[in-house]
Amino acid sequence: MSAAPGIQPAPAPTPNSPPLLDVRDLVKHFPVRGGVLNTAQAKVHAVNGVSLEVRRGEVVGVVGESGCGKSTLGKLVIRLIEPTRGTLLYAGRDITRLSHSELMPLRRRMQIIFQDPYSSLNPRLTVAGLLKEAVRFHRVVPERELDGYIDALIARVGLRTESKGKFPHEFSGGQRQRIGIARALAVRPEFLVADEPVSALDVSIQAQVLNLMMELKAELGLTLLFISHDLKVVEHFCDRVLVMYLGHIVETLPCENLHARARHPYTRALLGANPVDDPDDRRPLTVLRGEVPSPLNPPPGCPFVTRCPLAMEVCREKMPPTESHGPGQAVACWAVNEPVVPASSR
């Protein structure tokens, strides 16, 4: 397993090692039920044809505003929810249609860390109880080594071993998030989805938890899909970032030198919305106007067209194709792509 903590920019795929996670054209529609017969009246287009690749040892960030489908994507790739369409390849194996029991051995290899440290821990299980449950289930260590393993795990995430008999409500938010990380790591996974792991925490605690995750990532050679709405955190933590808008990935780019590389008007707007920690550095704000269109009824062309400062006639009609812009970068935008590769040539 490659333990190199950063591969920047994302390397071209080597033919003999398939990406750890290969998602092709993933779609998730949630039916909205109603009416007398409780039939599907409409569909929420949560994830709308997303393709991505995650290599071993890579940390891929997913950013976007709330409701853009980031969390749904995270849960889709580890099969916590069923995709409507598309293909999921995990380590070269198609896992899209595996049943609950067929997935069971794979579950050990991919885990998730949740956003809300308050609802992600069962209030009726002690720390040791919830960790042991997972370790026993997958027979990670022999029974006689169990206690030692749990103690080491608790110590590793920065909690005191004496607290293993305590219940979740006896911990602070940051401590709870550490327990959540310990639970995800208890089965020794290789791939981790971190669904906004720090956005519910105070800034000072955020840094602690992020540092812990970085250490663990380097130590255990983890591959991460890091979901966040905070570009700063992603820039600091990830190798590559996917920018999502209304169920689409609008731009993929390496995290290094993010400001200079960003091309898509939405990515630029997101970067512009980030406060700068220097009072003398005054820049003109590019404020997006309007609202995100309803995912119940997305616009036919580019999803960003209703708010895009560069919107053109073609944007309203056709979805822009995703075009490569140098190593590790790809953008889906008519305005950005056209000068480079004419749309007609595709």
Place this chain on the structure above:
Amino acid sequence: MLTGLKRAWESRAARKFRRNRMAVAALAVIALYLAVGLWVLSVDGLKALGDSTGWWNVRSAPLVDALSTEQAGAVVGPLEEPGFGIKPRPEERLTAVKARLDDLGKAFRLRARGGEDREARIRAALAEINYGAVRVADRPVEELRAQWEAVKRQYDTIAESPNLDRDPAALPALRDLEAATAALFTEPGGVRGFLQDFRLSLGTDRQGRSIMVKAVYSIKVAIQIGLVVAIVATLLGALLGAAGAFFGGWVDYFVVWLYSTLSSLPDLVLLGVLVFMFTGSVFDDVNRPYLSLVPLYVAMCLTFWIGPCRIIRGEVLKIKELEYVQAATAIGFSRLYVLIRHALPNTLHLMFINFSLLFIAAIKNEVVLSFLGLGVKSGTSWGLMIQESTQQVINGFYWQIGAATAFMFVLVLAFNILSDALQDAFDPKHVG
């Protein structure tokens, strides 16, 4: 287990509960009722054991034997006597004396028959007269007869008085007459005397059975019905509701359809029909009184699971979307394991509250059904007592209905206070 109990005792909910004095008092009352119910149950058990093995005859220990199915059906005194030793009007007192004198007279008028000696027949008849522990005095027949004739003459003079209720001079004479009548009998002393006072403390019903014993004995019936129905219905409802919510799809459709259909029928009608279906079956057999409650159990369990089912279904619908349930799924546990280990334990507080609500509902419904003649058919229960007293209330005799209502009221009130306190104690947003 022990640490679990300790943890429960020290939990926030338990501390909040203990601070609520009313709730603690209610819990004490319920504990007392439970103890009485268990006591009656074990006395009945001991009695059956003693009868079949000859190991120990409970009847030889009057204090232990005071409350049992047998005692609840035993005649202990005159018919429809008021409680608290309250003397009825002089007319009624005179009637009571006459009833006792007549009982003796019947025995004395017996003649010799067959090979039997007349005196032996009379003695046998006298020995059979008893008002509970009160028996005919143990004296030679002739002496007793002479004494009885004297009292009878005394009675006749008083009975001639045209308006006894308004005649002040009649009262001392009446008191003398009562004393003389009592002298014909032996009143029990010691423990038996105390027990006799206890039995007569709330008066007697139309068959001369003790209202006090019946009311206390009915605690057992009520608690039996309450416990069985509340436990079974809560568990059944919780399992169905949780399964429907958790697995969704056709399981949920079925559960929702089932409870919507059942709850569209009036509860009491459904109960009545269900109980009526058992009429004439094995469960309606006088020789098998222990089966007579089964129709009630079945009917109530089949109707009462709806409440907990709805509530637990709603809660599990909420819990199943919580991240700890998703985390458990991500680990790879089976759906059933996640439901039982992660979802259901977090509805435990709702099960407790539903249990205590159903307990009351079961007791009240037993009373209603028994009153309608559909519930407890033979034996004793508060419902049967109230049904019996419909005739007595017309005559101004309130002891039986009063006793049954009071005993039931205390239990139901205590349970209401308890479920209220449980609700508050388990509610994280309630401050107190």
